[in-house]
Amino acid sequence: PxxxxxxxxxxxxxxxxxxxxxxxxxxxxxxxxxxxxxxxxxxxxxxxxxxxxxxxxxxxxxxxxxxxxxxxxxxxxxxxxxxxxxxxxxxxxxxxxxxxxxxxxxxxxxxxxxxxxxxxxxxxxxxxxxxxxxxxxxxxxxxxxxxxxxxxxxxxxxxxxxxxxxxxxxxxxxxxxxxxxxxxxxxxxxxxxxxxxxATQPTRGLALIKRALHASSDNSFDEQLDLERDLQRLAGRSEDYREGVSAFIEKRRPTFKGE
Ligand code: LHQ
Structure with missing residues (x-):
């Protein structure tokens, strides 16, 4: 089926x-x-x-x-x-x-x-x-x-x-x-x-975006700011964030691994 x-x-x-x-x-x-x-x-x-x-x-x-x-x-x-x-x-x-x-x-x-x-x-x-x-x-x-x-x-x-x-x-x-x-x-x-x-984009970042948006309807603005702080902390540790920034500075296309 x-x-x-x-x-x-x-x-x-x-x-x-x-x-x-x-x-x-x-x-x-x-x-x-x-x-x-x-x-x-x-x-x-x-x-x-x-x-x-x-x-x-x-x-x-x-x-x-x-x-x-x-x-x-x-x-x-x-x-x-x-x-x-x-x-x-x-x-x-x-x-x-x-x-x-x-x-x-x-x-x-x-x-x-x-x-x-x-x-x-x-x-x-x-x-x-x-x-x-x-x-x-x-x-x-x-x-x-x-x-x-x-x-x-x-x-x-x-x-x-x-x-x-x-x-x-x-x-x-x-x-x-x-x-x-x-x-x-x-x-x-x-x-x-x-x-x-x-599937070629920063997968971990995209997963964190989903988590933040899904939580938004249960949270106050204040709580959501705290959640953004926590999730951005995780996003900022990803390989793809490094790659994204490097590629921007070097004026080239990024290659994201999803990690
Ligand atoms: C079907 C169905 C169908 C079997 C078309 N089953 N044969 C969760 C928990 C536990 C239980 C209860 O439910 C739920 C969640 C639910 O999803 S409840 C809602 C269930 N779905 C519906 O009530 C929709 C029923 N279907 C329709 O209203 C129409 O078929 C629609 C509007 C979707 C399409 O209409 P048409 O384009 O006119 O097609 P049709 O009605 O002629 O359907 C084509 C065939 O598909 C037909 O079979 P047949 O042998 O006559 O060609 C239908 O019997 C069959 N079919 N839906 N849910």
Whole structure:
């Protein structure tokens, strides 16, 4: 259910159940968990590119095995989040290098929030985002209730989450929910170019940038200044900082090792 490759420092994961718009079943969850672990542990990887095969990016949970017969006990969805979605979202969010999502088509339910958990989201012009949860009586999960208000503000977060309307990629870009939308046929190449570029950059510094930005919504300005002091101290000890400054002084292009 997944395709996985590593090339030029870029790990590429492609969701691959196109017949059900790459929705997550148990097998895909298991594969994803294994693959994210492999990505994290591969020392050659300095960027992750996530995308989907076929006309959709991901339709969230596979609902085909989720109907509950009358009289049957309701399944524990909390357990499904605890065991499967939450570890995946934590693993994605905590990757110590940039994560790029190329949203090739509709991203619905958990699929939308998996995409939005990535650091940089590019979307095909024909793609769309749907917080479908409310239509089946659920709440946005996979981090959506944190990510949405952070990205687009509370008014738009509530509208998206409570109406479940389809948000076209162009509007998502106008709203600042994603980085950019690009022509359909250019998406994969642009996303790969961006991932390749990021994989040549000061990886440790980029990981620290993520940490600082992620912490910002929990911190006061004052606390954030303290965090910047601590993280800049670490960044200033990196090889890539030395290289960056030397290259600037010597008027040459830097060669970063990611250390
Ligand atoms: C699907 C699905 C799908 C199975 C399309 N499952 N087959 C976490 C914890 C535990 C449990 C509950 O959930 C969660 C998190 C969640 O993600 S909840 C939200 C789950 N997702 C949804 O509610 C979205 C359901 N899908 C849709 O609303 C539509 O398919 C969208 C709007 C995504 C796309 O619409 P269309 O472009 O019109 O495509 P389609 O509906 O015709 O779908 C194409 C095929 O994919 C179709 O199969 P078929 O055999 O008829 O060709 C669909 O049944 C199948 N499919 N989503 N989630």
């Amino acid at each position: 997944l395709l996985y490759s590593v090339e030029d420092g870029v790990a590429c994961i492609t969701l691959n159940r196109p017949e059900s718009l790459n929705s997550f079943n148990t097998e895909m969850h298991a594969e994803m968990r294994k693959t994210l672990k492999a990505v994290r542990q591969d020392p050659s990887v300095r960027a992750l590119l996530l995308t989907g095969n076929g006309r959709g990016f991901c339709a969230g949970q596979d609902l085909s095995d989720r109907s509950v017969a009358p009289g049957e006990q309701a399944p524990d969805l909390g357990e499904s989040l605890e065991k499967r979605y939450n570890p995946m979202l934590r693993a994605l969010k905590d990757m110590p290098f940039p994560t790029i999502c190329a949203v090739n088509g509709v991203a619905a339910g958990a699929g939308a929030n998996i995409a939005l958990a990535c650091d940089i989201v590019l979307a095909a012009r024909s793609a769309s985002f749907i917080q479908a949860f409310c239509k089946i009586g659920l709440i946005p999960d996979s981090g959506g209730t944190w990510t949405l208000p952070n990205l687009v503000g509370m008014a738009r977060a509530k509208g998206l989450a409570m109406l479940g309307d389809k948000l076209p990629a162009e509007k998502a870009e106008q709203w600042g929910m994603i980085w950019r939308c690009v022509d359909d046929e250019a998406l994969q190449e642009e996303a790969m170019d961006m991932a390749r570029h990021l």
